[in-house]
Amino acid sequence: MTTRRRFTLTQYLIEQRRRFPSASGDFNALVLDVALACKAIARSVAFGELTGVLGNPLMDVATSVNVQGEDQKRLDVISNEYFTQMTEWGGHLAGMASEEMDEPYQIPETLQRGKYLLVFDPLDGSSNIDVNVTVGSIFSILRAPQEAIDSGRDVVEADFLQPGTEQLAAGYALYGPTTMLVLTVGNGVAGFTLDPNLGQFMLTHPNLAVPEDTQEFAINASNSRFWEAPIKRYVDECLAGKTGPRGKDFNMRWIASMVAEAHRILMRGGVFMYPRDTKDVTKPGRLRLLYEANPVGMIIEQAGGRASTGREPMLKVTPDALHQRIGLVFGSKNEVERIERYHAERPVFEDERNPLFVERSLFRD
Ligand code: AHG
Ligand code: MN
Ligand code: MN
Numbered sequence: 001m002t003t004r005r006r007f008t009l010t011q012y013l014i015e016q017r018r019r020f021p022s023a024s025g026d027f028n029a030l031v032l033d034v035a036l037a038c039k040a041i042a043r044s045v046a047f048g049e050l051t052g053v054l055g056n057p058l059m060d061v062a063t064s065v066n067v068q069g070e071d072q073k074r075l076d077v078i079s080n081e082y083f084t085q086m087t088e089w090g091g092h093l094a095g096m097a098s099e100e101m102d103e104p105y106q107i108p109e110t111l112q113r114g115k116y117l118l119v120f121d122p123l124d125g126s127s128n129i130d131v132n133v134t135v136g137s138i139f140s141i142l143r144a145p146q147e148a149i150d151s152g153r154d155v156v157e158a159d160f161l162q163p164g165t166e167q168l169a170a171g172y173a174l175y176g177p178t179t180m181l182v183l184t185v186g187n188g189v190a191g192f193t194l195d196p197n198l199g200q201f202m203l204t205h206p207n208l209a210v211p212e213d214t215q216e217f218a219i220n221a222s223n224s225r226f227w228e229a230p231i232k233r234y235v236d237e238c239l240a241g242k243t244g245p246r247g248k249d250f251n252m253r254w255i256a257s258m259v260a261e262a263h264r265i266l267m268r269g270g271v272f273m274y275p276r277d278t279k280d281v282t283k284p285g286r287l288r289l290l291y292e293a294n295p296v297g298m299i300i301e302q303a304g305g306r307a308s309t310g311r312e313p314m315l316k317v318t319p320d321a322l323h324q325r326i327g328l329v330f331g332s333k334n335e336v337e338r339i340e341r342y343h344a345e346r347p348v349f350e351d352e353r354n355p356l357f358v359e360r361s362l363f364r365d
Helices: 009-017 026-051 074-087 126-131 146-151 221-226 229-243 258-268 289-302 333-345 349-353
Strands: 093-098 116-124 135-143 169-175 179-184 190-195 200-205 216-218 271-274 306-308 328-331
Touching (some): 009 190, 009 200, 026 135, 074 093, 074 116, 074 126, 179 289, 229 333, 258 328, 289 328, 306 333
Antiparallel strands (some): 169 179, 179 190
């Protein structure tokens, strides 16, 4: 077997930095710190029960709950610590925010503060940990407000409430059969595979591109009775297959790790939906805008796909809270645009609850 010359993540970042001759190198150093945290998480995930990291933090009793009101697994907590510990020291960050922390994380005063904000979901799909199914980490890098950088003050929630178009970089790590890092710095999407011998992420997937068309969709169908009409219509048409209005058969997948679904879609196309529904009207969607929808949205769009709420482009949404939830549809461009068209044709959410328009009503369309 001949060896093949491959670029490392560090080399890729140096190459990308050449586009910005005045860049200090802080940004690259930050991405490498994040990659180190991901490598540490990959090892914890890989050792699984051997090191007793599975289950809930407190004796497997569901007593630990995060700000989302969801059970926290031991690995959720460990992964969060890897992220904070491995990125706070470098002097590149003004602050951080995470799914697992109610409030923004402050860089300790004994350390240097920098100009970037790091937002992350340390472990996505963590309900899959105990069943040995792929999980991942998702991150987004924003610039801190100039006045916060100049003063070095503590960060506040408002500093993070920037639309996805402001992201400087986004990425995810995937802890599956191989560990991968997928990254965009705003110039396309590159995929790296962790070489376990060298402990280095190697560039294996330059220029990832999402096919524009697909015959595969992903949605948690157990929520179908809570879906809005445009989603019902889209899924019904897919299920109708060859003999339906789409004139072709569709395949369905549901991993319950959004990060793994995003990766499948990057590799071979598809559409993912966790739309706004009526299951719990206090929750406008299941997934979180700042550390799930926006970073995945940026990656998918940089790869030529599309990410949307169904009603507007995801990256244009101005967040109103750190842990805001949102309806999310992303993937192959033509399918996401079709779903947006169905929403535009039936725009008024309130109508769904109006008795005149419910199932079996005279006015049902
Ligand atoms: P997290 O583990 O960070 O809380 O995220 C889990 C998310 C997402 O990854 C996945 O697509 C979705 O929750 C699964 O939802 P269901 O439980 O409805 O399948
Ligand atoms: Mn998640
Ligand atoms: Mn998580």
